[in-house]
Amino acid sequence: MQNEKMKAGALAGIRVIDASRVLGGPFCGQILGDHGADVIKVEPPMGDETRAWGPPFVGDAASYFIGVNRNKRDVPIDVTQPLGQELLLRLLEDADVFIENFKIGTLEKWGLGGDELRKRFPRLVHCRISGFGADGPYGGQPGYDAAVQAMTGLMSVNGEPQGEPLRMGVPIIDMVTGMNGVIGILLALQERNRSGEGQFVEATLYDSGVSMLHPHLPNYYLNAKVPQRSGNRHPNICPYDAFETRTVPLFLAVGNNRQFVTLCKVLGKPELGTDERFLTNASRNMNRDALRDELVSLLSQRDGQQVSQELVAAGVPCGPVRTIDQVVADPHTHHRGMIVDIDDYRGTGSPVKLSRTPATYRIRPPAFAQHTDEVLSEQGIDPAAYASVLPRKPAV
Numbered sequence: 001m002q003n004e005k006m007k008a009g010a011l012a013g014i015r016v017i018d019a020s021r022v023l024g025g026p027f028c029g030q031i032l033g034d035h036g037a038d039v040i041k042v043e044p045p046m047g048d049e050t051r052a053w054g055p056p057f058v059g060d061a062a063s064y065f066i067g068v069n070r071n072k073r074d075v076p077i078d079v080t081q082p083l084g085q086e087l088l089l090r091l092l093e094d095a096d097v098f099i100e101n102f103k104i105g106t107l108e109k110w111g112l113g114g115d116e117l118r119k120r121f122p123r124l125v126h127c128r129i130s131g132f133g134a135d136g137p138y139g140g141q142p143g144y145d146a147a148v149q150a151m152t153g154l155m156s157v158n159g160e161p162q163g164e165p166l167r168m169g170v171p172i173i174d175m176v177t178g179m180n181g182v183i184g185i186l187l188a189l190q191e192r193n194r195s196g197e198g199q200f201v202e203a204t205l206y207d208s209g210v211s212m213l214h215p216h217l218p219n220y221y222l223n224a225k226v227p228q229r230s231g232n233r234h235p236n237i238c239p240y241d242a243f244e245t246r247t248v249p250l251f252l253a254v255g256n257n258r259q260f261v262t263l264c265k266v267l268g269k270p271e272l273g274t275d276e277r278f279l280t281n282a283s284r285n286m287n288r289d290a291l292r293d294e295l296v297s298l299l300s301q302r303d304g305q306q307v308s309q310e311l312v313a314a315g316v317p318c319g320p321v322r323t324i325d326q327v328v329a330d331p332h333t334h335h336r337g338m339i340v341d342i343d344d345y346r347g348t349g350s351p352v353k354l355s356r357t358p359a360t361y362r363i364r365p366p367a368f369a370q371h372t373d374e375v376l377s378e379q380g381i382d383p384a385a386y387a388s389v390l391p392r393k394p395a396v
Contacts, residue, residue, distance in 0.1 A: 009036015010357040014189070016040065017091050018072060019079070020101040021048040023145070023171055024205065025129040026068040027178030029099055032185065033071030034350045034359040040091060040375055041069060043076040047368050047394035058344075059367060060394070066365045068178075070340075070347055074366035075375050076391045084389035085110050090381060092121055096198075097185055101129040104140040114200050125188040127181050127201040143205040145171040152209030157216055159229045166229075177208040238284040239263075242321060243295055245304035249321035252295070252311075260284070263316050266307070267298040368394050 011032055018029035019042040026041075026048070033039040041048075047060075048069075054062030061069075075091075078084040089112070092098055098117070100107070107113050117126055131143015146167050149155050154173070159166035184201035192198055210217075215236055216227040227235060232251070234240035239260070242251045254260050257280060261273035272278060272294060277287040284291055299307065304320050311318045327333055338349040340361045350359035369392050376383045383390060 008357065009034075009360055010354055011035045011037040012357075014038070014096045015094060016097040016099060017042060017088075017095045018099045019088070020099050020129055022050055022101070023064075023068060023174040024177040024181065024203070025099050025101045026050075027175060028127070028129065028181035028185070028203075029072060030068050030070060031178070031182045031350070031352075032097070033363075034361065035352070035354075036357065036360065037097070039072040040095075040371075041072040041074045041366065042079070042088065042091070043074060043368065045076060045078045045391040045395045047076070051368070051394065061365060061367070066345070067347065069365040070342075070345070070361060071363050072366055073363065073371035073375055074369060075372045076369050076394075077386075078389040078391060079110070081389050083386060085112060087381070087386045087389060088112075089120070090379065091375075092117070092124065094379075095121070095124060096189065097125045097127065099127045099129065099181065099185075103142065104130060104134050118198070118200075122197055123192060124198040125185055125192065125201060126198065127185050127188075127203070129177060129181055130202070130204050132206045133202060133204050138206065145174045145205065148173050148205040148209050152206060153213060153216070153227075154209055157213075157227050157229055160231045161229050163229065172212070173205050173209045176212060177203050177205050180208050180211075233288070236285070237281060238288045239291060239295060241292065243292075243299045245299050245302050245307065248304035250299065250304045250308055251319055251321055253317040253319075255317065257281070259316050262314050263311065266310050266314050266316065267295075267302075269294070269298060 014032070014037040016029060016032050016037045016039040018025065018039050020026055020029065021044065029039050029041065048065055050065040050068075051061045053064035056063050058066060077087055079088050107117075114126060117124060131148065132138035132141050134140060149167055149172070150165070152173070155165035155167055158168060181201065181203040184203055188199050188201050219225070219227060219235060232242040237253075237255060239252050239254050242249050244250075252263070254263055260278065261270075264270050264273035272291075276283070278284045278291055308318055308320050322330075328339065333339060336349070337353075338351070340347040340349045342361055342364050345364040347361070347365075349361075352359065369390075372390055372392075373383050376386075
């Protein structure tokens with residue numbers, strides 16, 4: 001019985017209709033699926049465009065699609081047609097959650113706006129992922145990760161001091177928006193246990209981008225100074241930076257005075273820990289260039305891996321700057337269950353660990369239309385009655 005509970009997952013019994021595409025919404029749906037929800041992916045007739053975002057490819061899907069669409073069953077529907085909209089409504093009849101990122105106003109144009117969905121399905125949690133929300137100065141505008149990184153100021157604080165604003169190397173706003181969608185959905189499901197009613201959940205790229213500006217926004221609120229790019233340096237903590245060693249770059253993340261004193265001892269120059277210029281974080285910040293010169297000199301001839309191990313053992317947070325292949329090969333990555341293998345599928349594991357109902361990886365990312373007949377039959381729906389809006393292969 002205990003094993004069956006573990007297989008069920010924390011969200012067992014929750015049905016999700018995921019009509020989103022690209023990244024934020026699909027990532028949201030995958031997280032729910034990993035934790036046991038039955039997620040039905042409703043794709044457009046031409047397929048989720050990330051199926052074509054490669055190479056590399058496996059079958060009809062690029063790695064980009066594969067990365068955020070496991071634990072889902074696939075039913076493409078042409079929801080631009082009235083018959084397709086009717087079929088979508090039938091799927092929503094017993095759904096708990098509806099995730100979508102249609103262009104603002106599209107559902108309303110079809111007569112399926114928020115008010116209508118609440119009237120038809122009062123227990124439904126409707127989650128919309130959008131760029132900027134429906135109203136306000138930017139309301140209804142399409143949102144793309146890199147553009148919103150620029151608009152929210154993230155790029156302005158990323159990069160070298162004398163360099164140009166730089167996009168993050170991962171689509172961080174899309175990913176965080178997906179996670180914020182999950183948080184909102186879980187909050188709404190919890191509240192539904194008390195009220196019996198669903199509600200509208202909104203996660204936007206713009207809001208998510210602004211929410212990540214810590215500590216830059218709190219600093220600006222207090223000192224009114226516009227934050228600038230500082231490379232790998234932290235605006236508030238010192239030393240908190242990357243340093244070259246004889247072998248690999250090393251990142252030091254020294255957060256308090258005790259750690260700094262220990263750092264100086266391990267590096268063989270304990271007197272730095274009592275130097276008046278470096279006694280406190282505030283004084284180290286005031287003299288950060290002089291401190292960096294000292295640390296560069298001490299680290300330049302050390303083996304980065306070895307000194308990293310010595311520092312960590314002594315309680316100083318740090319780590320070598322590694323490449324992606326090194327992360328995948330690391331035994332700890334595998335020990336933590338962060339690499340998932342299902343037959344010939346490999347994916348990234350869930351970072352959320354639950355003791356009794358852990359994440360499970362049951363279904364590899366679906367082929368286009370793979371589960372159409374299966375899902376509709378379970379719902380008592382005759383696929384033949386909707387054949388005209390059920391594409392069996394992506395439109396070219």
